[in-house]
Amino acid sequence: MSDSVKVFAPGSVSNVGCGFDILGFAIDGVGDEMIITKNDQNKIIIQTVKDYEDLPTDPKKNVAGVAIQALLDDLESDQGFDVEIIKNIKPGSGIGSSAASAAGAVVAVNELLGKPYTRMQLVDFAMKGEEVASGDVHADNVAPATLGGFCLIRGYNPLDVIHIQPPADLWCVVIHPQIEIKTKEAREILSPQIPLKKAIRQWGNVAGLMAGLYTADYDLIGRSLEDHIVEPQRKVLIPEFDELKLSVMEAGALGCSISGSGPSVFALAKGKESADVIAAAMDTVYKRTDLDYKIYVSKVSEGGVKIL
Amino acid sequence: MSDSVKVFAPGSVSNVGCGFDILGFAIDGVGDEMIITKNDQNKIIIQTVKDYEDLPTDPKKNVAGVAIQALLDDLESDQGFDVEIIKNIKPGSGIGSSAASAAGAVVAVNELLGKPYTRMQLVDFAMKGEEVASGDVHADNVAPATLGGFCLIRGYNPLDVIHIQPPADLWCVVIHPQIEIKTKEAREILSPQIPLKKAIRQWGNVAGLMAGLYTADYDLIGRSLEDHIVEPQRKVLIPEFDELKLSVMEAGALGCSISGSGPSVFALAKGKESADVIAAAMDTVYKRTDLDYKIYVSKVSEGGVKIL
Numbered sequence: 001m002s003d004s005v006k007v008f009a010p011g012s013v014s015n016v017g018c019g020f021d022i023l024g025f026a027i028d029g030v031g032d033e034m035i036i037t038k039n040d041q042n043k044i045i046i047q048t049v050k051d052y053e054d055l056p057t058d059p060k061k062n063v064a065g066v067a068i069q070a071l072l073d074d075l076e077s078d079q080g081f082d083v084e085i086i087k088n089i090k091p092g093s094g095i096g097s098s099a100a101s102a103a104g105a106v107v108a109v110n111e112l113l114g115k116p117y118t119r120m121q122l123v124d125f126a127m128k129g130e131e132v133a134s135g136d137v138h139a140d141n142v143a144p145a146t147l148g149g150f151c152l153i154r155g156y157n158p159l160d161v162i163h164i165q166p167p168a169d170l171w172c173v174v175i176h177p178q179i180e181i182k183t184k185e186a187r188e189i190l191s192p193q194i195p196l197k198k199a200i201r202q203w204g205n206v207a208g209l210m211a212g213l214y215t216a217d218y219d220l221i222g223r224s225l226e227d228h229i230v231e232p233q234r235k236v237l238i239p240e241f242d243e244l245k246l247s248v249m250e251a252g253a254l255g256c257s258i259s260g261s262g263p264s265v266f267a268l269a270k271g272k273e274s275a276d277v278i279a280a281a282m283d284t285v286y287k288r289t290d291l292d293y294k295i296y297v298s299k300v301s302e303g304g305v306k307i308l
Numbered sequence: 309m310s311d312s313v314k315v316f317a318p319g320s321v322s323n324v325g326c327g328f329d330i331l332g333f334a335i336d337g338v339g340d341e342m343i344i345t346k347n348d349q350n351k352i353i354i355q356t357v358k359d360y361e362d363l364p365t366d367p368k369k370n371v372a373g374v375a376i377q378a379l380l381d382d383l384e385s386d387q388g389f390d391v392e393i394i395k396n397i398k399p400g401s402g403i404g405s406s407a408a409s410a411a412g413a414v415v416a417v418n419e420l421l422g423k424p425y426t427r428m429q430l431v432d433f434a435m436k437g438e439e440v441a442s443g444d445v446h447a448d449n450v451a452p453a454t455l456g457g458f459c460l461i462r463g464y465n466p467l468d469v470i471h472i473q474p475p476a477d478l479w480c481v482v483i484h485p486q487i488e489i490k491t492k493e494a495r496e497i498l499s500p501q502i503p504l505k506k507a508i509r510q511w512g513n514v515a516g517l518m519a520g521l522y523t524a525d526y527d528l529i530g531r532s533l534e535d536h537i538v539e540p541q542r543k544v545l546i547p548e549f550d551e552l553k554l555s556v557m558e559a560g561a562l563g564c565s566i567s568g569s570g571p572s573v574f575a576l577a578k579g580k581e582s583a584d585v586i587a588a589a590m591d592t593v594y595k596r597t598d599l600d601y602k603i604y605v606s607k608v609s610e611g612g613v614k615i616l
Contacts, residue, residue, distance in 0.1 A: 022512040154516035154532060155509065162519045162528065193501045196537075201463065203511040204330040208462035210518035211470045220470065224462060229504075 004037040005111050006308040009104025010148075010301045011089050012096035013172065013266045014140035017225035017257035018205035024096070024140040025150040027172050029298025032100045033086040033308070034064070036108040041080045044068055048085045055091065063098045064105035067129025071106050074125070075116060081109060091133075092180035094260035099141030102129030107146060107305040119147050119304065123161055134183055141260065148304030150213055166300040167216035171275035173253075175244070175282045176264045178292035181237050186261035189233055198228045218254055218270045225255025225268065238262050244285050251281035272297070312345040313419050314616040317412025318456075318609045319397050320404035321480065321574045322448035325533035325565035326513035332404070332448040333458040335480050337606025340408045341394040341616070342372070344416040349388045352376055356393045363399065371406045372413035375437025379414050382433070383424060389417060399441075400488035402568035407449030410437030415454060415613040427455050427612065431469055442491055449568065456612030458521055474608040475524035479583035481561075483552070483590045484572040486600035489545050494569035497541055506536045526562055526578045533563030533576065546570050552593050559589035580605070 010031040014024035039045065044059040059065025064083050072079060083105060089097040106122045106129070117125075126142040143151035143161045150164040208224030211217065235241040238258065244265055245256045252274050253267035267282075269275040275297045286293045318339040322332035347353065352367035367373025372391050380387060391413060397405040414430045414437070425433075434450040451459035451469045458472040516532030519525070543549040546566065552573055553564045560582050561575035575590075577583040583605045594601045 019511070019515065021508045022515060152512070152515045152519060154512045154519075154528075160516070160531070162516060164519065190504060192504055194504050194507055196498060196500055196502050199502055199507045199510070199537075200329045202507070203327070203514040204460070204462045206511040206515050207327065207330060207460045207518050208468070208470060210515050210522070211460060211462075211472065214518070214522040220462075223468070229507075 002112070004035065005108045006033065006035045007104045007108045008033055008306040008308055009100040010145055010304060011100055012141045012144045013174065013259040014096065015230065015258065015260060016209070017227045017231070017255055018202055018209060020227065020230045021138070021140060022153050023150065024144040025166065025172070026144040026148050026301035026304050027095070027174065027296065027298040028301045029296040030089060030095065030174070032088055032104055034101070034104040034108055035084040036105065036112065037082045038112055039080040039082050042078045043080045044083060045080070046083045046085070048087060055087070061132060063102045063129040063133045066132045067102040067105045067126050068109050070125040070128040071109055071117070071122070075113070077113070079113070090176070090178065092182065093176050094181065094258070094262045094264035095174060095176060096141035096145055096260065098133035099126070099130050099145045102126040103142050103145035103305050105129065107307070111307060120161065122146050124159055127159070144301070144304065146304050148301045150300070152210070164213050166302065167213065167218065169271050170218070170300045171269045171272055172266055172298050172300055173248070173269060173275050173278045173282065174259055174264050174266045174296045174298070175286060176294045176296070177239060177286070178294070179239070179263050181262045183261045186234055186237060189237070190230065191233065194229055201228050221268065222254030225257060227257050231257050234258055234262060238265060239289060239291060240285055241265065244282060247281040247285050248278045251278045253278050310420070312343065313416045314341065314343045315412045315416045316341055316614040316616055317408040318453055318612060319408055320449045320452045321482065321567040322404065323538065323566065323568060324517070325535045325539070325563055326510055326517060328535065328538045329446070329448060330461050330514070331458065332452040333474065333480070334452040334456050334609035334612050335403070335482065335604065335606040336609045337604040338397060338403065338482070340396055340412055342409070342412040342416055343392040344413065344420065345390045346420055347388040347390050350386045351388045352391060353388070354391045354393070356395060363395070369440060371410045371437040371441045374440045375410040375413045375434050376417050378433040378436040379417055379425070379430070383421070385421070387421070398484070398486065400490065401484050402489065402566070402570045402572035403482060403484060404449035404453055404568065406441035407434070407438050407453045410434040411450050411453035411613050413437065415615070419615060428469065430454050432467055435467070452609070452612065454612050456609045458608070460518070472521050474610065475521065475526065477579050478526070478608045479577045479580055480606055480608055481556070481575045481577060481583050481586045481590065482567055482572050482604045482606070483594060484602045484604070485547060485594070486602070487547070487571050489570045491569045494542055494545060497545070498538060499541065502537055509536050529576065530562030533565060535565050539565050542566055542570060546573060547597060547599060548593055549573065552590060555589040555593050556586045559586045561586050
């Protein structure tokens with residue numbers, strides 16, 4: 001068994017329009033790289049590389065450290081690890097930055113220990129890491145980052161994750177305006193009560209999205225993505241959201257909404273060609289602003305964290 | 309082409325626990341029989357047989373008459389029909405009595421006219437019939453009665469019906485206490501606002517139910533059926549609901565909830581043997597009451613209205 005492993009930990013889009021707090025999918029086009037190596041010091045030593053040196057390196061505060069410790073506690077192991085995180089996803093992006101690190105860490109450590117856990121079991125540990133970053137228990141980024149594809153988080157206590165293989169030709173375009181939206185703030189903007197009538201439309205769409213994914217019905221996926229509850233409240237946090245959405249829909253997107261709690265915005269497309277046209281439309285809207293931004297064109301990830 | 313046709317129009321369970329107002333399935337075990345015959349009088353003549361002679365026979369007020377007229381208007385036809393309805397589902401049962409008549413009528417007439425419409429197209433006409441009975445546009449009973457299996461009504465305007473083939477071994481038990489609950493009253497009992505947190509659990513369950521149906525995962529179907537919103541508010545309308553539910557769950561039901569707006573209660577089961585045990589448990593609870601009731605054990609219908 002090797003003493004060191006390098007992994008690619010994908011970014012992820014949670015909420016997915018109508019599926020607020022229950023759905024997410026992983027994307028191959030952007031993610032962290034991590035190199036994890038066994039050490040003889042019985043402790044976890046974290047080192048982050050590239051731009052985001054202000055991320056905590058204390059293993060009790062770093063998502064990767066906490067996730068690894070949760071795994072080791074369950075295994076009753078005191079093995080130590082050096083963890084090098086090459087972050088390519090800016091924290092606070094809305095595309096699962098902390099989830100990527102948590103997922104990558106547990107998959108890598110599991111590999112180095114001879115795979116005592118299945119990927120599905122690893123989600124639980126990764127979720128504990130994610131909890132440190134967001135202050136809340138959520139699996140809608142860590143589950144897809146760990147498992148790939150779409151993940152439904154039906155419920156917690158016990159955690160109930162359903163993995164859905166994405167349709168073969170489903171592509172995603174994400175624009176990440178380089179501003180930060182705090183998840184906490186994005187949560188506080190939401191009304192705690194919603195009209196039953198809107199909720200019915202929402203769960204009709206959630207059901208339609210599931211049907212579309214299982215039957216590879218791209219049009220159904222598209223018309224089901226519409227979010228009548230969260231997007232209308234949160235879009236004010238994202239510069240040029242309405243124009244962006246209008247443009248990508250005119251460019252042929254299946255659907256478009258906020259990624260996670262923003263500021264990233266995602267669109268789904270059938271095929272790479274369509275995704276490229278959508279990316280160009282996003283670029284046209286945003287280059288008129290004075291904001292920095294990045295655009296990622298990517299297939300929906302099939303396998304989650306990759307061992308490199 | 310024959311001048312007369314006899315059809316079986318199945319009952320149906322709408323809402324299906326978590327899927328309030330968007331989901332329904334048809335059941336083979338109970339339904340109306342209808343005999344429809346072409347006449348030369350350019351008008352629709354309705355005759356209902358058995359017990360429920362107080363149903364309107366004016367074709368403009370009878371669901372079957374209105375549904376047929378909607379079809380004929382679309383076809384620009386003035387063909388007349390004699391419609392004999394042998395009702396086996398008591399109106400106000402919560403198992404789609406009016407929907408059965410509407411669905412049976414349009415399927416039969418379509419057959420007699422050489423099938424100008426697909427079953428999916430017929431749903432729209434049947435829905436217009438249903439509207440007369442309930443005063444509201446709803447397809448969550450007429451769609452499954454017409455098409456069979458499970459039907460998701462993702463939205464209206466335009467009507468978006470997704471048909472889902474039921475898992476092969478999915479059985480249903482329905483108990484119909486012979487009391488009447490008016491749909492209007494059952495609607496008025498519902499709070500127009502709901503907590504976002506409960507709505508999230510609900511659409512997680514809706515998504516889980518869809519995943520369970522598509523992958524024939526009976527346990528997932530079961531644990532997803534739970535309704536946190538409507539059932540807690542409506543169950544007070546149904547005698548012995550809590551005891552009934554407890555008993556059928558102990559008897560091995562996958563899940564249990566109110567059928568439509570009640571008073572019928574349904575349970576899902578894997579296999580006939582399990583369904584029979586559940587039916588016996590329902591019987592035990594209800595025979596202690598002084599209420600009349602009927603219990604139906606039935607496979608989920610695969611094809612909807614049957615030409616006999």
